[in-house]
Amino acid sequence: MIATLTPYQGSWDQSTARHLLKRTVFGATKEQVDAFAAKGISACLDQLLDDSAPQPSPPVKEYNSSAAASPDTLIAAGQTWVNDPNNDGTVAALRRASFKKWWVGRLIFQEATLREKMTLFWHNHFATESADVGNAQYVYKHHQLLRSHALGNIKALTRSVSVDPAMLVYLNGQNNNRTAPDENYSREIQELFVIGKGPGAGFTEADVKAAARVLTGWRNNATKIESFFDSTRHDTTNKEFSSFYGGKIIAGRTGPTAGDQELDNLITMLFSVEEASLFLCRKLYRWFLYYEITSEVEASVIAPLAKIMRDNNFEVKPVLRALLSSSHFYETTYIGAQIKSPADMLIGMLRETDVQFASADAYAINYPLWNQLVAYLTNMQQNLGDPPDVSGWKAFYQEPGFYEYWINTDTLPKRIQYLDILATTGYTMNGFKVAVNGVNLVRKFSRPENPNFLIDDLVNHLLGIGITPAHKTQLKRDILLAGQSEDYYWTNAWETYVATPSNAANTKHVTTAITSLVKYLMNLPEYQLM
């Protein structure tokens, strides 16, 4: 009998707090783990679900567009470009790159709330590729739509996405007209966005064709950076759906409000199918907990979660609260069972080791630094803003491996290489260096002068699954004690370092040992898990 959606009643400590944080934010700092452990599960959920903070200021111009045919010279450096309709190809490419750097910056500077994790969830769910969309203003507008609805109402978000300019480009909605309907969006809203392709998904090819006709007539206005409805391109006949949708007929409408009315009908019809809530809950489950959904989990976790979703008219917060505070979520088998996505690994690594960037407004320094992280993520197969295709990343849908598809003989060496770079030399741009400072990290621990506590704390903080006492003893001896056997050897070195950092030889020894230890732990397979 597995644990169910019943609220978790067990003890609340550092390990449960860390598990919750690792799954809900990208990398938990030592301070956040301490704060979460101190305040109890209910207050933690309150904080994670609080999206009242203002939206971040938009990306700014940090590029030089002078080589473009139509450079955006009226936008000053440091000012945002998102409302300027310039759609020169070169400018658009620079802006899309600017957007990606900015996004990585938002991940770096995130607070302990679900906003970033859920924004990425929706990006994976309503996947679009910025390279295909082209227009950077659309790309940002689409992202802002996901971000502002990250913890909101799924129905409302789906409706908005359906006529969002970037989506109208990406899945050809802007070309969908009554004379020759384009089925691209119509298929994906059913197969990928709302109903899914589980055993309970029974929509038909005729439903794809009918929904395509409902969605005819929407177009984009690049100058206004918005979409609009063109009734002359709309199919005004009735659209009849299969028995899966109860034989629903969406009455053909005419005039300027036809598109909105029929879209409202379509959204209502799609979400009235029980499978919609089940599909969305499975997807959330796989995002936050684990990919394998046994029939037992389906019955005792997914089905009641889906009922919560329906009872709350597709508000996402009650669903997340129920899942993240359930006894099921804290079962031992799941602790450390997620293979980290590249973003979880890279951004998480930077945040849990408290790597410092320039201040939030120092865009000229930060954007190039963030650009390096965009490149790392891309090489590890998570190019934020450009998932592989409309189904998002394979790790979240592809049977049978799911998360395991992140890791193969090509991506694994890259992961370790980037971790090594950041854990040792770091990288430098314009004189600003990004690197882990292991000594600053271990200073936050309870007893850094004691090599046993130090290793315990560091292992707990970094690894998804612990290592054996024998393994720790070996690490202590080989790295912290430099082959000696007495603990005081380390204690003396640490205390000397704290008292007299100017003792160059000792300081070098301490920092080298800590760096080696951090690098060693990050090289372990256990570090790839969370």
Add this chain to the structure above:
Amino acid sequence: MDRRRFINNYLPAGLMVPSFMSGVGFRAYASGHQLLDNYLLPAGDNDRVLVVIQLNGGNDGLNTVIPIDKFGQYYNARNNVYIAQEKVLRLDRHPNTGLHPAMTGMQQLFNEGKMHIVQSVGYPRPNFSHFRATDIWMSASESNQVVNTGWLGRLLDELYPGFPSNYPNTTMPDPLAIQIGSVTSLTLQGPAQPMGMSISNPSSFYSFVNNQSDPAPNSYAGKELTFVRETYRQTQRYGDVIKTANSKVTSQMPYPTGNTLADQLKIVARLIKGGLKTKIYLVSYGGFDTHANQVNTGDTTGGIHARLLGNVSSAIKAFQDDLRFLEIEKRVVGMTYSEFGRRIKSNGSNGTDHGAAAPLFVFGDSVQPGISGNNPDIPLNATVSDNVPYQYDFRSVYASILSNWLCVDAGMLNTVMLKQFQNLPLTKTGTCSVLSPVGDPDQLLVPYPNPFFSTIKVQFKTAGGHTLIQVLDGAGRLVKILIDQVMDPGTFETQYNGQHLPAGVYYIRLQNEIIQQVKTVIKV
């Protein structure tokens, strides 16, 4: 089953079986037969290689292999994306079929006898979802069946039992399969783990130390830890092998630049020449989901699809030229596939929506030149629902390559392919078992009356053996199986009462061992 079975069924590439053996399955001679044992080469650099090229997104078959003899219907169905008849590239000995104008390299390969086109490849009850259709192709499952292993993953699991324990070893020191790129494909998924290795740059593997392994807990977390550890181990073990093979090749023929498929095939050629015993290589090239702007307005020979096909064609041509230069041309056969073709009728966005069957290409020095199957039938006034029905099951293509090129024996073939499939003459006679291409089977299948109102009669001729007769609807979906049994040779008749069917286009499909035929019938 073991590797020995595979070797036993192997004939050296390029060696023709004497003609007196025509019609005799090679397996009968496999073990201990003096004549053939002499032909067996030592395991080494003589092994056969299969290169599989995935065209992601659903390639528009009708604008790739163009039905010149049905040009009027073709034009009617897609007057905004059709390729003008005078622009279509011509194929020697096949005046009714041509290639997209961007495919000059593949036209040359075809005319040199190094390419085989298989028309209308698909399967019963086609699926129109990218993801499901891709899974079907990669797993080689039935359309309504979910199989979580890949067809080549199952093959490698049979050939190299127990992998990854005790691998690499002296018999197989190299990766079982190599996928170029950073992703892991379902195609190579074995029953317990992926059977292949992914690489994007064979010259630079980042080295790292494999640390001590503590026992993995018996939990989901332990399961994932074990997976990650296994990937560590394989990366380290095979990394050096690949670097070494890669560094042995110092000179290659030029490949087109700015063409990621060419970049991938260039690596494949290096690694084969570099001495890897790896038999399977996977590469992929995306962007074929051409719902919009498939062609340029005003010049349909330009646009997204032209660029894609041009790159595919020039990459494959450069690869073939390089294989010849590297003197490994006889060892390599390649095939393309895409998860589906596109709709017969184009849409209003200068594009085409998801469809059903489509042609694929098998290429290499050892392929049987020519075309299997006929140009697809296109209705006079195609509607948005009309699809190209399949003539060949894609699993027949897989099975034929496995048995006739990689020399997988019948027992293993059944295990890998999950059931029996039609054997097609895609590779030259005598590479393993013996098959000869058949002449024009035009009169093998005669449905009448046509058009029909209620009952349609089907007269058919079978050469004996397994005989299958199916009724498909206009979208290519299976409606009814009329005959599915082993028969004696002869001419027979069956009938079908289609009174309940909606009026429209239907297809009658005959499959008799290597022979197949599709006839269009109209229900009124």
